[in-house]
Amino acid sequence: MSDQEEEAFKVIQSHRQGVLQSELWKLLDIDSRKCSRIVKRLLDAGLIERIEFRSDGIKTYLLRAKKRAIDPCIILAGGEVLPCIGCDQECTPEECALLLDWMYQLALEEYQ
Incomplete structure (x- = not known):
């Protein structure tokens, strides 16, 4: 996992209720396109879930860290x-x- 992916994952984990993808890229100080690629990699790795969310009529996604089973x-x-x-x-x-x-x-x- 790259440093930016790790940082994004930590931010998502720190928000128990989830964080909006439209806010995540601002929190990470990156552009929305790069944020989308990072989110895709986290999704593919099975680390997060993405739920469609409408805010003021604008479609975005709520990102939440998946709970992993404890060894x-x-x-x-x-x-x-x-x-x-x-x-x-x-x-x-x-x-x-x-x-x-x-x-x-x-x-x-x-x-x-």
């Missing part, structure tokens, strides 16, 4: 799921014994 390996260590998922204890991550044990197990797996 389950990220939340597993030693066959155990990250303890914070579903945790009802009120603690701080720096002082949570369950989380520290889980992280220790993860470090051991990386070392081996």
Whole structure:
């Protein structure tokens, strides 16, 4: 991904409700034609979705980042799921014994 594509993707991700394509090129300080090419590449890569949108009678597109599936390996260590998922204890991550044990197990797996 080029620097401009990466920057465009970050801008789109930062707007939870999406960003209008007609605004994106202004935010990126590029011309609308170049923005269209960047949007096409992001669409082809499956990173964003484009929804037709009418603003003051003018057709444009709402761009939203697609949510990607999380790799389950990220939340597993030693066959155990990250303890914070579903945790009802009120603690701080720096002082949570369950989380520290889980992280220790993860470090051991990386070392081996």
